[in-house]
Amino acid sequence: MAFIADRLSRIKPSPTLAVTAKAAELKASGKDIIGLGAGEPDFDTPDFVKEGAKAAIDAGKTKYTAVDGTPELKDAIIAKFKRDNNLTYTREQITVGTGGKQVLYNALMASVNPGDEVVIPAPYWVSYPDMTLLAEGEPVFVECSADNEFKLQANDLEAAITNKTKWVILNSPSNPTGSAYSWDEMKALTDVLVKYPHVYIMTDDMYEHLVYDGFEFCTPAQVEPKLFDRTLTCNGVSKSYAMTGWRIGYAGGPKELIKAMSKIQSQSTSNPSSISQAAATTALNGDQSFLQERNDVFKDRRDLVVKMLNDAEGVSCHTPEGAFYIYASCKGCIGKKTPEGKTINTDEDFVTYLLETVGVAAVHGEAFGLSPFFRISYATSTEALTEACKRIQKACEALKGQACEAA
DSSP, X not given: OOSSOXXXXXXXXXXXXXXXXXXXXXXXXXXXXXXXXXXXXXXXXXHHHHHHHHHHHHTTOOSOOOTTOOHHHHHHHHHHHHHHHOOOOOGGGEEEESSHXXXXXXXXHHHOOTTOEEEEEESOOTHHHHXXXXXXXXXXXXXXXXXXXXXXXXXXXXXXXXXXXXXXXXXXXXXXXXXXXXXXXXHHHHHHHTTOTTOEEEEEOTXXXXXXXXXXXXXXXXXOGGGGGGEEEEEESTTTTTOGGGOOEEEEOOHXXXXXXXXXXXXXXXXXXXXXXXXXXXXXXXXXXXXXXXHHHHHHHHHHHHHHHHTSTTOBOOOOSBTTEEEEEOGGGTTOBOTTSOBOOSHHHHHHHHHHHHOEEOEEGGGGTOSSEEEEEOOSOHHHHXXXXXXXXXXXXXXXXXXXXXX
């Protein structure tokens, strides 16, 4: 009898976390590494949020809370959904988890039966397929091309839906591409989903506030109210509020599902940290003006990286609407040889070449379900980004031979 469960053979470790760990390991050994693999802001948690956490500690709010969130945090989430998305929820329709990842995981575990299908647009966040597999569901991938800025098209969505479809996952702005759906683009998708009452919509809106150039964020249940009872609108404080380590995610959705998710959580982690919940309450209820100040910095970094990557031989990328990622094509490098004579056959070969020769850590596109691309995060200093892009340009220039036409 094997000790490790068979279900583990269906999944793999997170590639993004693996890249971050590898970069940290090389850095610790004395190598000059610029890590562009991490999916977290380099800004600190706002001071007013920290003060809210300190006040909670001083007030003795250090005990167990309700499994799926304190009343205070649920009320703050309800107010946020109304303020930002014009969605109206009650406490019974809100769940709070230990990070957005747990919220998504709880939802899939609480709702997916063996053989149920989950439609996942590719490129995708690396955890969607593996969480689906752990829940004994079947991921159904829909390739979204660079020609459409990696956005799911209505006809492709409709073609992917079967009588076994349980969920469609929509992530906007996207990790890994930064692409975000306009109201009209989202309406085209919700018009399809309205026609299939057996299909539920899971949104991952974690990057909602990280949008640029006047882009206006929207979420499916806001665009099409008829989908409200079939939508789990997921969000969290990690990215916008620079609170990745505090581990607070949340969602609004159907009472039956929220109750089932609470049951899953009650037998796993129980409640999220009481102090983290107090900090999240402060974040959601507090002054939101700092978001724009930080977005201005992110936009400048985005513009810098897009220009410098497009100047690199064999690399190209579009300008994303949000998040803090660039999903760049390395098609023009596939088939070329490194100065050491090794052929770049895949995007994984390309990012390995960048790490080993110029000390830039990025994540290969295959990890996100679409090649030949690579993802870099611009959530680091302008100086580090400038140096990293110079190194990428140098590495691309050093490649020899012709790119493969079939790449």
